[in-house]
Amino acid sequence: MTAEATEASLTRDRSSLRDRSGGGDGERPLRIALLTYKGNPFCGGQGVYVRHLSRELARLGHTVEVIGAQPYPVLDTDDAPAGPQASPAPGRVTLTELPSLDLYRQPDPFRTPGRDEYRDWIDALEVGTMWTGGFPEPLTFSLRARRHLAAHRGRFDVVHDNQTLGYGLLGGPGVLGAPLVTTIHHPITVDRQLELDAAPDWKRRASVRRWYGFTRMQKRVARRLPSVLTVSGSSRQEIVDHLGVDPGRIHVVHIGADTGLFSPDPAVAEIPGRIVTTSSADVPLKGLVHLVEALAQVRTDHPGAHLVVVGKRAENGPVATAIRRHGLEGAVEFVKGITDRELVDLVRSAQIACVPSLYEGFSLPAAEAMATGTPLVATTGGAIPEVAGPDGETCLAVPPGDAGALAAALGRLLGDQDLRRRLGAAGRERVLARFTWRQAAIGTAEHYRRAIARAGAARRAGGA
Structure with a gap:
């Protein structure tokens, strides 16, 4: 089958895929909180994931509120930021900014904030961790997200964390207000080990260990998560081996390319070499x-x-x-x-x-x-x-x-x-x-519904 025929077949199947995903399957569309502590798509794959997944979930009829810190996500939104009380309409993507102190921004990374920038104890923790050579953002974002979600209990059906893996996200629906699903693209311990292997001396190795100190937290959090999504079979095995997560809790949902944007165009001249x-x-x-x-x-x-x-x-x-x-x-x-x-x-x-x-x-x-x-x-x-x-x-x-x-x-x-x-x-x-984003959104929404059903069953069992 040619690429054009394959694409036409996917288009013909669109209505049936929608019926499988939610929004067209007789169940009401979901209200999703999608958390990302670092969401700019030009800073790596996590930002690309948030942008394209949120768009395709909205196209399936779900409401997606992306909650992120600097560098803020670039989203395909309705250009109406979510207010502190009102929820966005179904089938839309909005952005809620949950700002950090942005200590690593250009052109002054590792900056010392002024006194007037401190808002609370989380800010002090963020600065203190940076001063000791660590990377604070996963922990401090999770604490701010926990506070935000608790203040908006009932607003969301599911909370989807994009690899923050911070202590603030533990506690279950009773704390977060909705069941938690977490995506782990791959264990950051892999990055840590490669940097340690490449370090030229003990000073550099000590610096790498301090910077990646947050991975100890991520390992502890990952082992307690009820539902983990990952993007490949290879990552699934790495999560088991490096983080010690029960393999029965890990589910593979492949991500993909925006095949409408990334497509051949004979009009673009090939440049030799x-x-x-x-x-x-x-x-x-x-x-x-x-x-x-x-x-x-x-x-x-x-x-x-x-x-x-x-x-x-x-x-x-x-x-x-x-x-x-x-x-x-x-x-x-x-x-x-x-x-x-x-x-x-x-x-x-x-x-x-x-x-x-x-x-x-x-x-x-x-x-x-x-x-x-x-x-x-x-x-x-x-x-x-x-x-x-x-x-x-x-x-x-x-x-x-x-x-x-x-x-x-x-x-x-x-x-x-x-x-x-x-x-x-x-x-x-x-x-x-x-590997398309539509297929990724359909598979992800199916896991949202399973997480919601598990949480409901646990709540009923606890009540009984």
Whole structure:
């Protein structure tokens, strides 16, 4: 089946999918509180998740109030912020701002707030944790969210936490006013271990341990959660292994690409030698340094090969060091702050999209690149193979952390137009069939209803 036929089939099935999800199944639409302590989609996958999931839940007829802190989410809303009392109308997305002290904002990260900025003891805790080298936001956001939800008891049918995993979210419906469902994209302990492995000395390792001190809280909270959603089978196993969560409480709901936005467009000219990748931070997890090293090798046979990185360049990080070492200053470009449309056109213009990560809990960049029909080179780190598919069929797959293997795959694709076309078309079909935000919203809503039913049964049993 072609990509166009698959897309048409999904469109024909829309009404039946709606009936399965809620809002069209004879049950009333749900009122959802979606919590995100860091929701800007340009800061990583959590923000992308909140934006697209909330939109598709609203399209299914549910009401979604996103409750977030800085950097605030970018949402497809009705442009009417939720007031302190009135609930938004069904089928709409609104944003309620629950501000932190924003201690890591640019251009003055790790700032000391003025006396007039302190509002309560949670603010003092936030500053004190930062001063001791820790990262306070998951804990302090959870405490503010707990207070907010308690003040609006009865407003929501379900509370959906997007990987805050803070102590403030424990206590069940009696405290939060509604049953809790939590998404864990992947355990942050994975990031912690990769940074520890890459640390050059004991001072850096001590700093990493202090910064990731919040993961001890997240592990304790995760073990007490009644319902956990995750985005891949790989992440599910990591949550069991790293966080000790009962596997019977963990459910996989794949996320996906916005296949209407991320789509092929023959009018966008392909730029010879262009390789595009996304890297939200210069950290070992993203594997960008290995891609830079691979680019240096590729340019021996393909001197026009160049890399465009969607993300911010760290001037003194390991990637910048590798670029200087290999003399690639003119062959690597970083772009940030671009619109969705500009991002899509950038991916369309590339001959190759690359995901060099050592680990991913899902890999939205892989799904989005495949949706545009751009051929993909990706590692086998974490859940990436679940998204990208079999080597040689829907992508070229290489071991994580292997610059030589990356270089060989990139060089092979740059030199074979027919292979690029075949992998691009097969990748698009795979995403349409498996990884769309509508399918993610339907699966998520089904778990909301199960959580609500479990909470109701427990309440009745307790009353009896």
